[in-house]
Amino acid sequence: MAGRTHALARSRRVEGPSPDPCPVVSRASRQCQLVTAILARSGGAASGGWIGDGEGAEQAEGTSIGPRTFVIYGIIMEAIEDEAPDEMVDKAGQTLIVPEVGMAFKSEDQAYEMYNTYAGKVGFSVRKSHTKRRVDGSISQKYIVCSNQGYRESESSQDTKRAGCNARIHRETESSQDAKRTGCNARIQFSVNREGIWRVQKVVLDHNHDFASPNKSHKLRSQRRVIEADKRLISQIREAGMKPAQVYEFMKEFYGGADKMPFPRMGCNNEIGWQRKKYLEPNDAQTLLEYLKNKQIEDPTFFYAIQVDEVDGQIANFFWADSQSIMDYACFGDVVSFDTTFQTDKLEMPFAPLIGTNHHMQIIIFGAALIFNESVESFVWLFETFLTAMSGKHPSTIFTDQDATMAGAIAYVFRNTSHRLCLWQICLNAAKHLGHVIQKHSEKFVHDFKKCVYEDRSETLFIKMWHDLVTEYNLEDNQWMADLYNLRKKWAAVYNDSFTADMTLTHRSEGMKNVFKKKFRRKLSFSEFLVEYEKVSASLRENELDADFNSCRKNPVIYIPNLPLLKTAAESYTRRVYSEFEEEFKQQFSFSCKLLQADGSNLTYMVMHMQSVHGATVVFNKENMTITCSCRKYESIGILCMHALKVFNANDVFILPSQYILNRWTKYAKRGFYIEKEGTETEDLKMRAARISRKVASISLKCSLSKDLLDYLEKAINKLDLEADNSLSKIEEKSNEGPSV
Template sequence: MSSSSRQRALGGGGQHVLDYLKRMQAENPAFFYAIQGDNDHSAGNIFWADATSRMNYSHFGDTVRFDTTYRTNRYRAPFATFTGLNHHGQPVLFGCALLLNESDASFIWLLQTWLHAMSGRSPVSITTDPDRLIQMAVVEVLPQTRHRFCKWSIFKETQEKLAHIYQTHPTFEIEFKKCINEAEIVDEFDSCWESLLDKYYLMDNEWLQSMYNARHQWVPVYMRDTFFGELSTTEGSDSINSFFDGYVNAATTIQLLIKQYEKAVASWHEKELKADSDTINTMPVLKTPSPMEKQAANLYTRRIFMKFQEELVETLANPATKIEDSGMITAFRVAKFGEEHRAHTVRFNAFEMKANCSCQMFEFSGIICRHILSVFRAKNVLTLPSQYLLKRWTRNAKSGGAVDECVPELPSNSRVSLTVRYNNLRQEAIKFVEEGAKSIHIYNVAVDALQEATKKVAAAKKQNSGGTQGSSLANGDNREMHTGEENRTMPFQSAVSFHPISSPLKFL
């Protein structure tokens, strides 16, 4: 759909969204939105991120998924989203946009605006649809971020481009996906790819040749040195954005979008609370007598622990054999019984208690692999060294955090401090709730304390009714930013350090 026809089809939808955003920001100055486009803003591009999205980014902004499904699936609402993964491996929202007036500069504006709202800190990695305009925008706005194309989009397009092969050779799709998802080393992928093309007489196919040329941006074996937060080899082969699945689809109008957006946000908030509760209130069944397993059960969220436990149990079938010892570094060969041809090499530094595996699972997912765990077993390392406990996967992923550790004291009349105060109070409230729910006695004490605090806050409001509220406008070239902050980059601390094309490892 062209920009002009899209705008005609949208009617007053853009204004409907804009009215909602103004109302939301009036209620909470940490709510951010920005507009690019025409003078009356009714058909201009719109971006927004609520306070929770911005706080979530401070904890989980290491890897981002930018979804523009509307461009290929003929959505009525040109709805783009930024999402990530929380400490339970659930989708978490980092912002939304309506691209009502798409142009070559739209994606650059959108990425710049989103980055501004996220305190100016780039993610380690970003996954997008394989689109030339988006690729150019990422290179310009996020030059240090590792850019990956969504496998699901590539598989979908391959099915369209090779429809005749898929119809006449039902086994091709299975073999193609296996080649992409299961190759553990580059040579294995290259050999498998060549065999596949040779078997189905596709050596001269232009589409597959172009996909092979771009392999460093979508084939997992080439991306494993960078954190993407995926917990399995098949993850990511589904649709890039699961946050709004079941809520927003091709038939969703802009008038209906906000209602569906709020439903999705509420639903995922509820799912996160349930996952938090399950983690806090249930102890998983331990499968080994290992102190390491018990340690992990107490530190990780439930889903992450299950993934770790799977790797730990697999060490029983993956013995480590010493192949080289240079004093400081000892090299081990680790292979599953019967699969010696798929062995991995682990290099272990006993002095620093560090190990690196050729499978690079830890770098890619932030969870330690069975191969390193086998070496730990052989070397009598009984508990997980702290450098292998990535904070973003723990039950305390949101403790501490960006605001209360990093933000300096600000003048009481600074608009930036509105956001700081909001986020500080929110963090303290979360801690209060977590502690207060642990027993009936503590719960009763907490309720009494809240009621007393409510009275004190009400009394303070009567004494000082002229509190700072409102929003400021930061006018730039062809854009307006509406936010409760001035144009200032706030300090940022995530559960990871940010380094280009490297493992984002900050630990407990």
């Protein structure tokens, strides 16, 4: 077999002080050496080089000459695939550290890193081999060898003899079954003293096989590593919601193609799997407790409480709310939705968020609970704890599902609060109990059912519509419908006598449920659940910030630009609420308005849709500009209804009375409320590192138009890398120093 040799250029030492007899070599404490390597498919010859010394010496660009510095100037000859075997191409500027006897390292990792980096540049793979230990078990000697060292078990002893090597047979360590070892003797031998210093004792640089070409060196086994920066990036894109199968494709694009990838698909998948394992803590209760304590350290106004079972002393329930949630409740705590139908983890423990709606009609979180024991006592404890966190403020309305235990606790704690049933939950239950009707009549029954549920003009009309519904679909004997009718005052719109902030609409309730169900659709461990909860909370708050910005910076397009009533509404309401108000304003033009009675300044009107014989009764006082409607939309939602706006129009009222602009729907609903946090003026190290990383990426893109700029940038980064290693080494040495006596 033709030999393959890696030869160093001849060199001589630059004048200067003699080297330290026991140097600890690291990237930060030595100059990189330029080396000449012959990468031909057959035959090898050493290539000469030289170094200069003194002021008259010629110097390679980008290198420095000084005391205790080796400088080797040369080129790497690289075989180009698909060309004649003896064709060579010069590739200048390749820099690597060549192993030499006497080099010393602080740890096994540093020693391995040096040799593996060298191997990657030259084009071979390495693996750890023999280890010799002292009597006390500490390592005294270690070999790191070329991966082609020795022979496989599958290779016959005759093949071994023909190769002229008596090396013992090693077990297979490469992933490829058909890969052949060649009995290569290239290796590096370390001796390790009792202080843990790894010193190069022997080096063999000659190989008896071809090297991998540069465009394939990243596929070598020892080069397929996921570095810390890649791990961080993989973690971040996984946290952003990217599926595992998509992560590797993203990384390929990030690095510019599969041939540029520093690790294989399996390495990427292994890293994702390892990150998942981080969440598998055995003690879930302790994990949550530590989470809550850490949150309170970060946020001094963070509130949490734990209920302990009096019988067995075990933790029963958790509740927590951060400062943002407490402030949001102070602003928008008039309506609360409470739901325990979310299953969070492998223990199937209910997660119960307390949810509301902000001035953009978006979902906000007032607090969260984990319920171990769904008893009346547990719910009473939870609701009382919630009131404690919120300074005793009771909501006007609370929405829940049809749970008798929960209803009893609400009646006991929230005595001044209207308890309403969630219409979205009722519609879901209707699909379960009336599936045969829905299947037979498809969308018609659903339409008629919802029309009846949302009927708000009069109780008489609601009762008539309900009986018509039951009769038309032969549901007179259906027990579920009978039970639902008995509870009608808790869910029917016509019986609503409290503020609901439009949370009665099923699509809003469904949106609230989906926010969590999308995140908690799979079985989560405790820690994974906490991470997902944080992400949901952060996402909702980011949505609010976006809506705040758009409402303050962008004016909506007004339906009738010169109408003062709409202009006032557009200037006052958030964009989302103005859209709802304008829709009500437009709807009035499909209604007729008939005066029924005039009693002094009080005018009573019947407002009806042109295609209906039923309408809403509106009473308007011309003196104090007060108006009420039988549909009670303003009392329930806080926005004037189409019926009231029709009466305003009939009486030439073109300015929106200020008493009908509810502050909780305006752009400035949170004015006067703020969160006082400590330490928010300065960014932490993680935030600063992320900002600098973004800046470096931006600079890299700027330089991508010029090879010279990229070369300059890379040299600067390499220099900073060395300086960082040096500084970290000094910090580590200082931390390891014992106290002075």
